[in-house]
Amino acid sequence: MNPDALIESYVAEVVRHLPRKQRTDVGYELRSLLTEELRGRVGDSAPDTAATLDLLASFGRPAEVADRYRPAGFTIIRPADAPRFAWISLVGVAVQWVITLIATYTAPATGAGDDWLSRLGTWWLSAGLGAFWWPGLLVSLSIVAAVITARRDGDAPDWTPRAASMLDRDHISRPLYVLAIAGALVGIAALVAAINLAEWWPGLPQPLLDAFVIDADFLATRAPWALVLWAATFASMIAVLVAGRWTRTTRLLAIVGNALWVVLLVWWVAAGPIFVQPYADSVTKGCLLLVAAICVLDLVLTARHLRHGIPEPAV
């Protein structure tokens, strides 16, 4: 290949990565500069293929050279966020795979030809590949966030002492905390009302009243423990509200409280019916297990928070 053709091909590859309106102008200039560089390198002798390739190698990969021609773009995922982003993406896909695989292989057989391989094939072409919507969604949201951030760059709020004070993870917002306590009280009131539905609102439709009939044994043995834990939880919440911040003691109390709630909820679910109606009972138990899972998550996060001090280096 002759040197001019090599340079021509190289320049074409560089400008391919540039905006269309720049290509001719930059391409012509770059070709002329590279030709001149080559002549400068070989001096009086005729340029050959080896010298041309040396020049092009030193100039850089076409895509990288094109990057240098472009102004700095915007970052979609910041380096500091990249490991967490990868982790959230992969775990999201893995969780979907586990759930859908379990559902696929526990579904009843549909007849001849319904073997494990055909189920796997069907799963892969539906839920298996479909699970990638999650990383796709995360990337799309990151792009939207990055574009908005890039546009608002000039209006970005200043990093002030007040903004820095928001980093205090032990600080609580008292109004929001009061709202949380009020929400919890409303929830408990609704629960108590549901239990006493037949007594308080006897005029309601019978199927509704039947659905909320509580198992007598549950009410007598397992339910009262909730009152003890509710009282302890409220005492702990009031302590945090008065102090205006979490302390090591209140966090330890929260961990113990969460652990006790998990034990109580699992006991409720495992030890027998809660509602007399089987359907209402199974729905309630599902919800209670979900609440128990949330308690476990909160427990883990609180424990991590407690453990995450900066240890003193070994000297």
Add this chain to the structure above:
Amino acid sequence: MVAIAKHEQDLRKGVLVLAVLSQLRDEQYGYSLRQALAKRGMPIEEGTLYPLLRRLEAQGLLASQWKAENGPPRRYYALSATGAELYRELSESWASLATVMSELLEGEKR
């Protein structure tokens, strides 16, 4: 092993724009500018310099035009009014920085 070349490259990167602006008080095209810089002891890789000229022009620091003088058409670059202003300010900053650095390095020798 310490990557001396990489650190030296980073050091040069910091003064690249000032070096280029200093040579564009008079009109130059890419290759002649690179030669001029190399002759004064500041060699800059062609793959770095030529795209840099375009970026500086996009920022309004350089003005350019095609000219055909004794050969094929070439794109000539020179400082714009904004570029000249920036050049003055950067020159002052550099003078101050060079003094500080000299003192720091002299102190190290003593």
